[in-house]
Every structure is written in structure tokens, then in C-alpha cells.
Amino acid sequence: MSDDAKARKKKGGGMKMILLLVVAMLIGGAGAAGGLYAAGFFGHKEEGPKEDPNKPVLVLAGEKAEDVAKAHGGGEGHEGGAAAGGHRPGKGIDLPAPVNPANYQATYFQMTTPFTSNMSDTDAFAQISVAVSTYYDMRVIDAIKTHEMAIRSQVLMLLAQQPEEMLATPEGKRRLQGRIRTIINDILKQKTGYGGVDNVYFTNFVIQ
Template sequence: MAVEDGLDVGAEGGKKGGKKKLIIIIVAALLVLGGGGAAAYFFLFSGDDTSAEAEGDAPSEEMVQTEGPAIYLELEQPFVVDFMVSGRQRYLQLSMTLKSRDPDQVDAVKIHMPLIRNSLVLLFSSQSFDELQTIAGKQALKAASAEAINNILIQETGLGGIEDVLFTNFVMQ
């Protein structure tokens, strides 16, 4: 029986030692994963700040002017968009002028005018005729127009620059 008791004690000790090893392995794995997660966090989030600072330093020479006299660029041809409302043909005629303070971006608008006009026609034709009859609808269209133009300028030149879109003629019938 003494031999059996000795074997049983050794077997129980092996089980306890196995549990201790398992706990140590789990703790070590958690520490490694936690350290890896912390390292990834610091690389991802501090890396973006560093690259943003580096990018912020580089284009400081080419930043859009926000001071100075306003420059207005009238889009010469009016936009004409048709709508079908309750089985009736409706039209929107819209003339607009762009406001900026950066002459370089005004020149960029002139260069990329076909792309800008295309984008604006698609924007105008996607609107609801009924919503455009309200002041809020017109203001939302102004904001969306400025955003669409600035998105094209950013895509083509890397900078925005249009402060405001002014509707100089807005006829709906």
C-alpha cells in the first residue's frame, strides 16, 4: 500500500504541477498578447499623428488662402435640370457664382470646369423638386455643391478652396 500511496501522491503532484504550468503559460500568453496589442496601439495611433504632422509641415507652403479679398467666379452657363413630379415635367434653372480667396484654386476651377459641371449636374438632378422649394432645401443644395466642388479640387490639386456657392438665379417651374 505504501507503494500505491507513493504513486498516488506523485500522480496528484503531477496534476498540480500541470495546472501550475497551464496557468503560467496562460499568464505568459496574455502578457505577450497584451504587449503586442499595446505596441500595435502605439504604432497605429502615434504613427498617424507623426505622418499627419509631417504632411502638415510639407503643404504649409501650398495651403489654401483664407485671408485677403474675396474672388468671385461666375459659372457662365446656367444649369438646367428636369424633374418628373406627379406625371408633370418640371424644370430647375440655376446660375451660380463661386467665392474663394485663393486665386490659384479659382484657376484650378477654370481648368477642371467640365468635371465640376458634370458633378453638379448629377447632384442637381438627384434632388427632390419638393425639397428644393424650401429655404432649407436650397441651403442644403448650396452646402452640397460647395462640398462637391471642393472634393474635385482636392482630388485634382490636393487642396480645396471654395468658401461658398452663391445662387445668382434660381428658377423652378
């Protein structure tokens, strides 16, 4: 065999080897890429935290709390989410108050029956009528209605611990408002997973 023939044969064998290596790399690369895709490295978009459908939402100014609740699967006549106990009992979380309340719609609810109790240091008794407000949808009010018995029990116990001289002062009444708001929110968080009451109001306050 001539030197030229040997050189051509050697060159052809080298080219075949290179082609085989390239094909092997391509097949191996495709397999690796497929494995990475299956493992989620490619074509997988990380999902952010999903909004809890049971969580009451803020009501924008001009909207109605009932309409917002129905749009999110809750509301009067269809107690979903928080009002229906969509969360297991526990510590729960606070719903944050809006940074700019003027942008949101407050909803008010008057508790129908007054709270009447003797006071801790006298034979006199106090009778108070309580209303609440929330910037969240109707699920918060529905939850108050659903768990009113538990709320009434705790508020009456609190009222019975108050001295007459404290409730006779504006500062004492403001403290009582804050403590009642805490009681209501704590009960809602335990029963439904969320609070949501922004403020408590006295619509009647009598000491006799």
C-alpha cells in the same frame, strides 16, 4: 644611483605618462566631437515643416487674389500649384476657413453657364446659376476653371436627384448650396490636392 635621483626619475616618468594620457584624451575627444558633428549632433539646426509652395494662401483684406497668387508662383496666365495639378490625384485636404473673415479678402467667381436639369419627381426642370467665393488666392478660381467640366457633370447629376417640393423651399435651396460646395471642393481636392471654396451662391434659380 642616489635616492634623490631615483625619485626624480620616477617623477619624470610619471609626468610623461600623465602628459601622454592627456594628449590621447584630447585627440580622442576631438575625434569623437568630429564624429558627432559629422553625424549631425552639433551645428545642425532642426528644420521645421516647409510651407508647400503649391498650396493656395489666404488673401489679407485689401490685397488682390491675383497678386498673391503671382507672388507664390501661381495665378491666371501662370497656372502653377493647385491649378496645374501640382499634386497627385487623391483624397486631398481641406483648406481651413479663416477664423476672422473680416481680416481677409473674399474673391467671387460666377460660373458662366447655368445648370439646367429635370427633377426627380416631376416633368418640371430647374435652372440655376452658381457663383462661388474663396478667401484664398487666385489658384482656387483657376482650378475651378480648369476642372469646370468635372464640376458641371457632378452638379447636374445632383440637381437631377432633387425633388421639386424640396427645391421650392428656402431650406431645400440652402441644403443644395452646401452639397454643391462639397462637390466642388471634393473635385478640387481630387484633382489638385486642395479645396478652398468657402461658399456657393445662387445668382438665378428658376423652376418651370
